[in-house]
Amino acid sequence: MAVADSHDTHDDHHDLHDHGEFIAHHFDSAEQQFDSGKLGIWLFLVTEILFFSGLFVAYTLYRTNHPEVFEQAHVFLNKYLGGLNTIVLLFSSLTMALGVRAAQLGRNKNCSIYILITMVCATMFLGVKAVEYSHKWDMGILVRSAFNLTYTHPTPTTEIGKALHISDYLVYLCVVPALLLAGFIVASVISKLINKGTLAKFMIAMAITVSGYFLGVCVGIIFMNATEGETGSTHASVIAEQPLMLLASTQDDHAEGDHDDHDKAAAASNHEGEHSDHEEHFGSHPADGGEASFDAHHPDPSTLSRDVGIFFSIYYCMTGLHAIHIIAGIIALAWLYWRSLLGHWRTDYFGPVDYVGLYWHLVDLIWIYLFPLLYLID
Amino acid sequence: MVDASTRQKLFGTPETNFLNCTKGWKSWAFTLDHKRIGIMYLIGVTIALFLAGVFALVLRSHLFTFDSKMLTDDMYNQMFTLHGAVMVFSFIIPSIPAALGNIVLPMMLGAKDVAFPRMNLASFYLWIIGTGCLLAAILSGKGLDTGWTFYTPYSIDTNTGVIYATFGAFILGFSSIFTGLNFLVTVNTMRAKNQGWFKLPLFVWSLYATAIIQVLATPVLGITLLMLIAEKTLHIGIFDPKYGGDPVLFQHFFWFYSHPAVYIMILPAMGVISELISVYSQKRIFGYSFIAFSSVAIALLGFLVWGHHMFTSGQSLVVTLIFSAITFTVAIPSAVKVFNWLATLYKGSILLNTPMCYALSFIFLFGIGGLTGLFLGALSTDIHLHDTYFVVAHFHFVMVGGTLTALLGGVFHWWPKIWGRMYNDFLGRVGCFLVFSGFNLTFFPQFVMGSRGMPRRYASYDPEFQIFHQLSTVGAFVLGLGILLSFVVLVYSALRGPRCSSNPFRAASLEWQSSSPPDFHNFIHTPVLTDPYDFETQVYDEELDTYIPREFANPDKVAPRKEPVHH
Secondary structure, three states: HHHHHHHHHHHHHHHHHOOOOOOOOOOOOOOOHHHHHHHHHHHHHHHHHHHHHHHHHHHHHHHHHHHHHHHHHHHHHHHHHHHHHHHHHHHHHHHHHHHHHHHHOOOOHHHHHHHHHHHHHHHHHHHHHHHHHHHHOOOOOOOOHHOOOOOOOOOOOOOHHHHHHOOHHHHHHHHHHHHHHHHHHHHHHHHHHHHOOOHHHHHHOOOHHHHHHHHHHHHHHHHHHHHHHHHHHHHHHHHHHHHHHHHHHHHHHHHOOHHHHHHHHHHHHHOOOOOOOHHHHHHOOOOHOOOOOOOOOOOOOOHOOOOOOHHHHHHHHHHHHHHHHHHHHHHHHHHHHHHHOOOOOOOOOOOOHHHHHHHHHHHHHHHHHHHHHHHOOO | OHHHHHHHHHOOOOOOOOOOOOHHHHHHHHHOOOOHHHHHHHHHHHHHHHHHHHHHHHHEEEEEEEOOOOOOHHHHHHHHHHHHHHHHHHHHHHHHHHHHHHHHHHHHHHOOOOOOOHHHHHHHHHHHHHHHHHHOOOOOOOOOOOOOOOOHHHHHOOOOOOOHHHHHHHHHHHHHHHHHHHHHHHHHHHHOOOOHHOOOHHHHHHHHHHHHHHHHHHHHHHHHHHHHHHHHHHOOOOOOOOHHHOOOHHHHHHHHHHHHHHHHHHHHHHHHHHHEEEHOOOOOOOOOHHHHHHHHHHHHHHHHHHHHHHOOOOOOOHHHHHHHHHHHHHHHHHHHHHHHHHHHHHHOOEEEEEEEHHHHHHHHHHHHHHHHHHHHHHHHHHHOOOOOOHHHHHHHHHHHHHHHHHHHHHHHHHHHHHHOOOOOOOHHHHHHHHHHHHHHHHOOOOHHHHHOEOOOOOOOOOOOHHHHHHHHHHHHHHHHHHHHHHHHHHHHHHHHHOOOOOOOOOOOOOHOOOOOEEOOOOOOOOOOOOOOHHHHHEEEEEEOEEEEHHHHHHHEEEEOOOOOOOO
């Protein structure tokens, strides 16, 4: 704290000499510049909301037209992982708000710490998301055209996958972060060697940020393993309660081609209430019947509407676009972190932290809507 | 009152200005100066105009005879698609706001620049990248044959370069958002001291209304095009009926942007016309606040009428009726504007120079374009006229007769301000006459053809329509000649035209208080806030041979009016 205080004094002192260091030539005052930036970022947030709105409208439309698809589909999303991510993002919004406050008071060191925590939360969110995505890809839960639900988890073929018992997809999703981590560690060592202290500090912070991703992956796997049984039973109970006539009627409307007859048959026989029928259907389904081992806790893929894939199309579009915004946010936060290290924030100049903070809260807010809309359908 | 040397400094032709203050291509490529970015935009949209114009002339040449073999059917499809896509996304939408607006808007506010100069430059580079992606559809050898609307499911099934083109339109959307966002913030925070909202020139109001649409509508197009790309590559089943998707949803999304986009195209044009009519009538604009609010009203109503593009798509009758009714209400603010322009002309001291000729052409052509819109907004007639040449003629009257005419008028009006040189007014008027007559000859016959059932987007037609198509083709070449002549007149004047003074037209808005060409910072001296439509505040100064605000004038040498200029 003593360090931070002395830094503050220095900043105030600095202020007297070069007031307006960061004021662009076309603005008359710091206040005008701040107001312009603030209005600009709010308008940008409006465009962001409208950008997502297309997907929300698509969601609303399909949920209104096919509510049963959404009820069948959401059980495949692990709400514990979703909940974990919600908490992580909410916490990151808190640290972001604290970072903004620190910048407003000109406390650059505090600000940098808060921004670092925010970045770690962001990467942790992405790590958990990677666990979720890879788990779904393993089961063949993909977008509409590629949707092919099987419960077989393909055995990992990569060396790392075999060693850690994690899916190949998760290994692939970790390649880029691993390279980034190695790059930042090397960069920090080099900048230390050539006596660029601030740069070294920045690179270490970036390495810590990327480590957050692996923390997210580990926590995600632990949560996944701990809740898998329960999610499985959720699958079973929901499907047992499904009004199956409804299923059959939906499929009349939307199933097509060779699946049509089969689905109807499946729905009809299920309607008779004999659960043992499942086994027979698997037998008659050459695509997934051969390898799939029937599990009483998992719904039979043949009872699902083909349009379940549309739910996952929307899920991947929404969460994917949201993840892109998280990544953009991390880049913006890294820039803020760098400027905090340089001690740029002063009581009369903290606009960029404020603006990125608003953006970060919006990204958080969008997730607050996505979580119940996708995970908590009942 | 200021002394002669200061007056000379403020209103004379300065030695250094924004054009020559720095040199070299880097000083342009990395400039943050709104005037230079505006000029680069002007060059860019001109290239897009010529390119898409050549496509149009090829189309018209093909249609000269009913059994023409000039283009194959596929090539014909690709030609009209690229004509439409390049004209809409690369030319009309950025033309007036990003080119003229960029140059003029900050000066009208007495500001040194727009609020976010870097974003302004980014907008221009996004325009280049986006246009490049659109054209990549041709260069890839696949072309594009969906029409500029990219309707599903055809756009999903066709093997042409839909992904290039939609990605290009996506990028151009961000370019447009950046411009709009910049203008909104600039008008809100950078106005001159004491310049209230009702002391703004009406061009600023119209750009503000346009910017509202750009910011609110364009993101929806962005996500729609992304979903279309995802549909085409991953088959996500949102738009593709093969996978349970809804192709009409695409139409809703598309027109939710593209109808407001029509007002992105026409509102700035209306703003230009409000300036021109008032300045060249030397008369206070009639009904200032009505024109100002009608711009905002059009912008807001524009969001509620997209369904009138889809009367035949099978949407519910109730929705169709509501869309039809709201469509008619758009006519009210539009008519308010036309009424006010005509009332401004009444008993004005009218100067029929090139910009004014364009302004008067605008009122005539926009009147026809707007009124024929009512035919299409009416349900019963629309069923008959849907997808015929009547629609083509209608929107060309608004887009070309409206926006292009206003763009040319605006360019001629502000050209002496930008370059400090005057153009040949006679040749300018000849160009205007060719544009006006060529335009009418091109599109008037299309109303007749359309109402007799000639469908749009067809490469061949029944022999009975040949005479109309031939008139139309001749007209298109006259129109092209007119634009080419205007281009030559403008370029020649920028290079070789006689020097002109800071305010040759006795205009009262703030940009005319800068020298011509303006200083890098726009104004050497903080401008005196004058009423933009009170022309009595501008007095003629003999020493400088120009109009300057009364506050700056030497009372001994003031003539209330330099006689030959107006009358």
